[in-house]
Amino acid sequence: MKRWVSTLAVAGLVAAGLALAGPSAASAGAKPGDDLLERWAHDTWASLDAMTDENTGLPSDNITGDLSTIGAYTSPTNIGGYLWSTVTARDLGIISADDARERMATTLATLGTLERNDASGMFYNWYDPATGAKLTTWPDSGDPVHPFLSTVDNGWLASGLRIVREAEPALAEQADALYDSMDFSAFFNPEGAPGLPAGTNRGGFWEVPPPDCSTAAPMYNGSGETAYYTCHHYDTTVSESRIATYLGIANGQIPPTALSGTHRTMPPGCDWDWQEQLPSGQYRTYDGFQVWEGVYSYAGMSFVPAWGGSMFEALMPDLLVPEAKWGPRSWRLNHPITVAVHEHHGLEDAGYGYWGFSPASNPFGGYSEYGVDIAGMRSDGYFSDAEHTDVDIDHPGCSTGTNPDPEYGDGVVTPHAAFLALPYDREGAIDNLRLIETELGAYGPGGFYDSVAVRSGTVAERYLSLDQSMIMAAIGNELTGDTLKDYFVDRDMEKLLRPAMRQQVFGSSWGGSGQSDR
Secondary structure (H helix, E strand, C coil): CCEEEEECCHHHHHHHCCCEEEEECCCCCCCCCHHHHHHHHHHHHHHHHHCECCCCCCECCEEECCCCCECCCECHHHHHHHHHHHHHHHHCCCCCHHHHHHHHHHHHHHHCCCCECCCCCCECCCECCCCCCECCECCCCCCECCCEEEHHHHHHHHHHHHHHHHHCHHHHHHHHHHHHCCCHHHHEECCCCCCCCCCEEECEEECCCCCCCCEEEECCCCCCCEEEECCCECCECECCCHHHHHHHHHCCCCCHHHHHCCECCCCCCHHHCCCCCCCEEEEEEECCEEEEEEEEEECCEEECCECCCCHHHHHCHHHCCCHHHHCCCCHHHHHHHHHHHHHHHHHHHCCCCCCCCCCEECCCCCEECECCHHHECCCCCCECECCCCCCECCECCCECCCECCCCCCCEEECHHHHHHCCCCCHHHHHHHHHHHHHCCCCEECCEECCEEECCCCEEECEEEHHHHHHHHHHHHHHHHCCHHHHHHCCHHHHHHHHHHHHCCCCCCECCCCCCCCC
16 A cells, blocks of 8 residues: 655755655665664554463553553454454564464454443443443542543544454454444434534434533434433544544445534634634635634644644544545645644654654643644644643634743653654654654653653653553554555545545645744
8 A cells, every 4th residue: 555655854845845656655674763663563563462461461551661550441443453463463574474363353252241221232331351341430549430422532442453354364254243243323413513513423322311511312323212412522633532433434324424513723813712723724615514724733734733732633544544544635635734833842842852642641740731832723722841831822812822932841741652754754754753762762672651741751661551552553564555544445435535535635735824933
């Protein structure tokens, strides 16, 4: 499978807003950096192996940096990521084919026993990895868990099942039975979110009213059951949640017009002054739906932003869906520019010396959302430093910025974010990661630790299953020529999804047209 690759000379071309882009097939021979990628994959797999229960085949959500203490909960995303990581470990020769098959068979057998929502076939968000029991209290605190059916988390589990059925024929029937029972139309609101022209997904639902905000409605799949849906929709385009939209379209469960039911940016004008930037752009019509194709601007580059400005939101679905190939006037442009934005922010604007920002473990304890604030729609940002430095630029004609040119503090880089950049700046990503390992020491027996604060040198000595599975997928694709995408895509998916993606035209460009040229 061919990939569209943008190779950036980090300091020079990014600052100039230039890129070299063109089709490139995976090379048959070894390339510089392959040895590092292979070593990093072996060590990353060690953490995933260590956090997975041998009897159930369910991975924990996390494990300590010494690989000794695992968390007592897991999610559908963790399980899906473990499945594709097992396939990747097999394809890279880290484990044998027999070992991989046995591991996946164990996981699938356990999935068949897990309690689910009968009306949709969807999995709850939290289970005990040692027993498979649905969690109703948090293991650490004893606080109540209100069982929730998450749109995006079920999307990642379903993605793992799609990959298993193609990668391991002996397990295809078992994986298919689980996959076919999952109805993504249960999440899809055909009326859409306020201000958007087409239907889109809710964030998920509860079976009984939760203590926080919910809206009761007949389940969207017509089952006749009542669901208590989240008050929010997944209504931004550059979001990891689009994996569920892709699957619903590929399964014929939701219409392809769902791609028009999300914001590229919020609309222009002072009524939307709360967003991080006032966008430029134009309206385009797809299948009768008028869409505001807005963009933000940074360092001379125009791009469609994520909600929080993180790499994970922008690039995780690209690990499995050939977005750059199927979206030649949208994702093919936006993905390399997203990488360039992170590079420019880390190396030039904030001056950290390293780059790659996504939600991850906080080096100082807990979990935090990291991103490039100016590159996200959320007004209070996903921040790139421990101090949560908030950039606030002018919105001409609406408001005056309070902090247009901030001084950044202790930047927090997240290695998995840099791995996601491999298809678009292989050399820059590998060099960045090599320095994070050797200069910052953010590396242990299970590969890269989850995050590191670059100025204090404080490391989050912890591994998260989600982040490790992104690393495995990124390395596997880079070394095998996008094998995971080949497993994931079938003819039905391409027939239903590719035409809808092909017609999209984002306003992304290397020349820039928005207001922020910081």
